[in-house]
Amino acid sequence: MIRRFKPTYWLYNYFHKAALAHNIPLYKKYGIQKRYYESISAEDFKHLKGTANKYDKLDSFDTILKEENISKINSKYHNTLRNWSKNGYVILEQFFPESRIEAINTEVDFLIKKRKVKFQNKGKKIMFAFHHSSLIKAMGNDEHLQIVLKLLMGKKMELFQSINFMKGSEQPTHSDSIHMTTFPLGNLIATWVALEDVSLDNGPLHYYPSSHKLPYLMNEDFDNQGSRFFLGNKTYRTYEQRITEIIKEEELEQSVFLAKKGDVFIWHANLLHGGNEMNKPELTRKSVVFHYYSNDAICYHELTQRPSLRVRF
Numbered sequence: 001m002i003r004r005f006k007p008t009y010w011l012y013n014y015f016h017k018a019a020l021a022h023n024i025p026l027y028k029k030y031g032i033q034k035r036y037y038e039s040i041s042a043e044d045f046k047h048l049k050g051t052a053n054k055y056d057k058l059d060s061f062d063t064i065l066k067e068e069n070i071s072k073i074n075s076k077y078h079n080t081l082r083n084w085s086k087n088g089y090v091i092l093e094q095f096f097p098e099s100r101i102e103a104i105n106t107e108v109d110f111l112i113k114k115r116k117v118k119f120q121n122k123g124k125k126i127m128f129a130f131h132h133s134s135l136i137k138a139m140g141n142d143e144h145l146q147i148v149l150k151l152l153m154g155k156k157m158e159l160f161q162s163i164n165f166m167k168g169s170e171q172p173t174h175s176d177s178i179h180m181t182t183f184p185l186g187n188l189i190a191t192w193v194a195l196e197d198v199s200l201d202n203g204p205l206h207y208y209p210s211s212h213k214l215p216y217l218m219n220e221d222f223d224n225q226g227s228r229f230f231l232g233n234k235t236y237r238t239y240e241q242r243i244t245e246i247i248k249e250e251e252l253e254q255s256v257f258l259a260k261k262g263d264v265f266i267w268h269a270n271l272l273h274g275g276n277e278m279n280k281p282e283l284t285r286k287s288v289v290f291h292y293y294s295n296d297a298i299c300y301h302e303l304t305q306r307p308s309l310r311v312r313f
């Protein structure tokens with residue numbers, strides 16, 4: 001019950017104004033009558049129509065090669081970039097060289113050994129390691145990766161979160177937009193980097209091509225809006241079950257990414273994806289995910305109705 005009591009979050013947020021200040025001018029811009037520390041959810045934007053991003057409106061296939069910065073990106077990636085609007089994902093094979101990947105693996109081992117980072121989710125993942133490592137941060141902010149993100153989103157994207165996985169996440173299918181949400185919708189993007197080869201044995205990433213075009217699923221869509229003082233009472237499992245139903249209803253076909261070390265997978269804010277089970281749980285599956293927000297959107301977490309704490313340094 002206490003976890004559902006919104007004022008507990010308000011109190012915490014109240015003392016973290018600097019990390020929540022990003023939303024203040026945007027609340028003003030959109031006429032949202034909220035204080036920076038209060039709960040926020042899709043309900044608050046129902047009466048508004050947000051502008052869609054460039055390649056949610058236009059087809060990247062026709063126009064992305066005309067973008068000024070495309071010449072800075074190796075032409076072997078042009079085709080996958082062209083298909084962004086259609087697919088909702090991009091695959092950049094061998095984007096990072098072996099030496100860069102090995103440096104990250106050594107860094108992660110060091111951070112674990114020195115107890116600078118903590119595992120979550122039964123020893124599977126490490127959140128926000130980039131706050132403790134300039135190497136990890138530099139990978140998320142890699143110059144060429146940033147150019148690619150700007151090409152896809154039509155604007156600069158700012159690193160919000162990193163998640164290092166030592167094992168396959170085995171995470172059921174979801175859209176990141178239930179966890180990291182924006183108004184207008186679609187102002188989040190994720191990059192996933194293979195820090196070792198991935199096979200069916202160590203739990204590859206799976207995804208549903210073109211699923212980003214489906215409506216975004218918000219609390220209202222699984223009866224989880226809650227009330228002024230309480231979050232909704234539905235479990236996350238209810239959300240996952242609704243996603244499973246949608247996959248069936250829409251007859252979506254799953255693809256699996258058998259990545260090679262150094263490959264990068266980029267997904268759209270609303271692409272359905274997750275992690276397959278590890279056939280051999282004793283193996284590792286080292287990878288890192290970076291999530292980015294744009295600066296012109298309100299950023300929050302629909303599930304917990306919390307504004308996103310954006311730590312900038």
Ligand SMILES: O=C(O)CCC(=O)C(=O)O
Nearest residue numbers: 169170171205274275289
């Ligand atoms: O790496 C994986 O297995 C899935 C990661 C994922 O779904 C996520 O970070 O949103």
